[in-house]
Amino acid sequence: MSENWKNDTLAAQALGHVDRETGAVVPPVHLATTYVRDARSPDPASPLYARTDNPTFAPAEALLARLENGADALVFSSGMSAATAVVMALAPGAHIVAPGVMYWAFRNWLVDWCKKHGLELSLVDATDPNAIDVAVIPGKTKLIWLETPGNPLWTVSDIAACAVIARNAGAKLAVDSTVATPVHTRPLDLGADIVMHSASKYLNGHSDVIAGALACREQDDFWAAIKQIRAQLGTILGPQEASLLLRGMRTLPLRVKRQSENALNLAYRLEDHPAVSEVLYPGLESDPGYITACKQMKDGFGGMLSIRLKDGMEAAIRVTERTKLWKRATSLGGVESLIEHRYSIEGPDSPVPDDLLRLSVGIEDCWDLLADLEQAFPG
Numbered sequence: 001m002s003e004n005w006k007n008d009t010l011a012a013q014a015l016g017h018v019d020r021e022t023g024a025v026v027p028p029v030h031l032a033t034t035y036v037r038d039a040r041s042p043d044p045a046s047p048l049y050a051r052t053d054n055p056t057f058a059p060a061e062a063l064l065a066r067l068e069n070g071a072d073a074l075v076f077s078s079g080m081s082a083a084t085a086v087v088m089a090l091a092p093g094a095h096i097v098a099p100g101v102m103y104w105a106f107r108n109w110l111v112d113w114c115k116k117h118g119l120e121l122s123l124v125d126a127t128d129p130n131a132i133d134v135a136v137i138p139g140k141t142k143l144i145w146l147e148t149p150g151n152p153l154w155t156v157s158d159i160a161a162c163a164v165i166a167r168n169a170g171a172k173l174a175v176d177s178t179v180a181t182p183v184h185t186r187p188l189d190l191g192a193d194i195v196m197h198s199a200s201k202y203l204n205g206h207s208d209v210i211a212g213a214l215a216c217r218e219q220d221d222f223w224a225a226i227k228q229i230r231a232q233l234g235t236i237l238g239p240q241e242a243s244l245l246l247r248g249m250r251t252l253p254l255r256v257k258r259q260s261e262n263a264l265n266l267a268y269r270l271e272d273h274p275a276v277s278e279v280l281y282p283g284l285e286s287d288p289g290y291i292t293a294c295k296q297m298k299d300g301f302g303g304m305l306s307i308r309l310k311d312g313m314e315a316a317i318r319v320t321e322r323t324k325l326w327k328r329a330t331s332l333g334g335v336e337s338l339i340e341h342r343y344s345i346e347g348p349d350s351p352v353p354d355d356l357l358r359l360s361v362g363i364e365d366c367w368d369l370l371a372d373l374e375q376a377f378p379g
Helices: 007-012 057-067 079-088 104-116 129-135 159-169 221-233 239-249 252-270 290-296 313-322 342-346 366-376
Strands: 072-076 095-099 120-124 141-147 172-176 194-197 212-216 276-280 304-309 338-340 356-360
Touching (some): 007 057, 057 072, 057 212, 057 239, 072 079, 079 104, 079 141, 079 221, 095 104, 104 120, 159 172, 159 290, 252 366, 313 366, 342 356
Parallel strands (some): 095 120, 172 194
Antiparallel strands (some): 072 212, 276 304
C-alpha cells in the first residue's frame, strides 16, 4: 500500500490484503498445525509447525507493525503472555524499573518472578522521569517498563524522556500502550524499543478474543530472544482468534476516536458533579499528566477514566449495582461500556483508592451513559 496513506486507511483495508488464490478481501483462516516442506532445502520463511508460526498471524502482525511504525510485530495468546515474554528474555541478575501502580496482574507476576528468578526490581513513580533516572543502576538496569496511561489511575509517563534515560543506561524501554493504542500514541516514534498491547482490549474491541501483541523498533538479539520464548512456550494465538483480532483492528481508529470523545465529554461533566470527589483522566486540564499527554497523544486521550465517590467505598459499590447501561464487568476497550470497583477486585493490598470506580467508555450515546451514571449516584 502507499507509504502516504494514513493509519485509518491502512487499518480499514488491512494493508490492502487480497487473497492471491481466491481474490477474497478477507484473509483466510489456516487451521493446519503442520506444513509440507522441501526434503532437501526447506525454505526458512515457510511455515513449519503451528506452535512457532501460522499464516493466519501474518496479516494482524503486519498491520500492527505498520500502525506502530515498527520493524516487526508478534501476536500472543494473551496480554500477559506478551508482557511476560519481554521480562523472560532478560538474563538473570538484570535490574528492572517499573511503575508502582500499573495493571495489577502483571505487577503481581513481575514482583513474584523477580524474587524467584534472580532479577532486581525497583517500583517507582513513573510519572516522574527523575524518579526513574534515580532508580537506574548503571550497567545493571536492562529494562524500563512503562504503562501510559497507567491503569487504573490513568497517569501519564513521558515516553521520550524515559527513552533518553534508557538509552544512556544501555537498557530497553518497553511501553504498555494498551489504552493509548497507535491511534493516540506511537511509543516507538518517541524512542521506545518495544510497545506492548493487551490485544483483548482496544485492538480487538469486541470482548470476544483474548490476545496480546508486541511490536519492536529494531529486530535485534533481544527481539530474537522474545520470538524464541514465544515459540518454546507455545504462547501463540489460535488461528480463529487471530482472524477475529484482524477484523477488530480494521475498525480500530473509528472505535477509539468515538470512545475518546465520549470519555472526554463524560470527564468534563463529572468533574463538577456533587457526588464525585475527583475525576482521573489525562484529557482534563486539571490532570497532572495533561501537559505530557498533550505532547505525546493525538486525536484524543483514550476511552478510560476513573472517578472517586465523595461518600466512599460503599457508595461506589452501590453505583455499580444501580447502573443499567454500564455493565459491571472486568476488562476494557470493548464497544460496550463497563464499570468496575477495582479495589474489590484487587484486594486489600491494592494501591487503588477504595472509593474509585474504573470506567471503560464504549461507543454508545454519551448522554445515555451520563444519564445512567447520574441516576445511579447517591442523591
